[in-house]
Amino acid sequence: MDEYLKTLLEQIRCKKARPYIRQELQNHMEEQIEANIHAGMNYESAEKEAVKDMGDPVEAGISLDRIHKPQIAWKLLFMIALISVAGIVTHIMIATHMDGADAFASSRYVIHVLVGIVVMMVLYFMDYTLLARYSKLIAVILLATCLLTLFFGVSINGMTYYMNIGGRVISIQALMLFYVPIYGGVIYQYHGLGYKGFVKAVAWMVLPILFVMRMPATMTAGLMMISMLVMLTIAVLKDWFIIPKKKTIAGLWGIFMVLPVVSFFGMYFGNVLASYQKARIQAFVSNTGDANYLTATIRSFLNTNKMIGSSGADVSEKLPGFNADYLLTYLSSTYGMIVAILVCCVLTVLILFVFGTALKQKNQLGMMMGCGCGMIFLVSFLINVLENLGAFPPTTTFLPFLSAGGSYIVVSYGLIGIVLSIYRYKNVYPRHVKVKMPHIKMTIDL
Secondary structure (H helix, E strand, O other): OHHHHHHHHOOOOOOOOHHHHHHHHHHHHHHHHHHHHHOOOOHHHHHHHHHHHOOOHHHHHHHHHHHOOOOOOHHHHHHHHHHHHHHHHHHHHHHHHOOOHHHHHHHOHHHHHHHHHHHHHHHHHHOHHHHHHOHHHHHHHHHHHHHHHHHHOEEEOOEEEEEEEOOEEEEHHHHHHHHHHHHHHHHHOOOOOHHHHHHHHHHHHHHHHHHHHOOOOHHHHHHHHHHHHHHHHHHHHOOOOOOOHHHHHHHHHHHHHHHHHHHHHHHHHOOOOOHHHHHHHHHHHHOOOHHHHHHHHHHHHHHHOOOOOOOOOOHHHHOOOOOOOOHHHHHHHHHOHHHHHHHHHHHHHHHHHHHHHHHOOOOHHHHHHHHHHHHHHHHHHHHHHHHHOOOOOOOOOOOOOOOOOHHHHHHHHHHHHHHHHHHHOOOOOOOOOOOOOOOOHHHHOO
């Protein structure tokens, strides 16, 4: 049997797949040997018959090699290429015809895309199971970075979002979005630990939300919370913790739907929010006042937009961050609503492909990390669209891959790199993989 398996495995080029294939075949052969023994054969004859039933090892190995090999998500890569080209063309046009800080941000868009592609390729070739293996360590590093930012970060308008690292200003609230797929690796390590594992998973979810809210980056914290709640709900439904499903999910969502409301009022009346943030909230609720200027302006643009062609409105003069937060408004006003609709359609297809890649995974770890990436894209996309429709109060948001701003561009490409890695190994890893814990786990485990 050992010689047979050795010959068969030599035909399989993907070394990562070999141990899982060997274990599966060995289990099958041992079951057949046991059946043969029950049929009256001695062990030696039973083993020979089981091996014979497996067929030629070379042919069987070649057949398995065709199945268990890395895959390339060509459709996803095509969509990324399409979105990247559209973004580059758009921002080159903005940089050419505009002046000021917005034009400067757009002029650097190509550089940020190139950096993002490099990050995407690194994560693609890294193998997502490696991220899961060190997920707790990576999570702690992200939490520590967020905490350092609160004390030593660059503060703008009362908000401490940025760190100056090597002369480069990096948005830490953007960087913290990486925590979401990493969280998938964290909770995977609590598989089968019951309520003890579930409570630890909740603790790993709450910590980053509290840190990010303290910046304050309420919208980013909400985005992370919704994404991780969905991931934790999926884990409960998949029996990762082997606890009552309905009661646990009802309690989980009940608590975390009430918690944001309580936190909001606590921040609002506890002088945590800056005065201009309070003014924006009051103006949006009452639909009056100077602080409601942005929302009123966006709605006025919607009323004058044409389906095809420019509306004649000067978005760049009236909307700050028109090439970032309000890129959809700029596109619809400058080129027609059909352009903005097409952009939304392409992003929708991309997001559906991300979720399709995740949910079709037989490997549970890949499924969870892929869902985390998909949730970041989905929630941020929906918030950005609603804000550009004047149906959501002005906040820090971004259109994945397209909004100007280096940190968010790189993060978008990084997240898609993880998805590409998951797709790459979809036929390599079985339902469950052993994620070896690093020795440092005792110092960071909750």
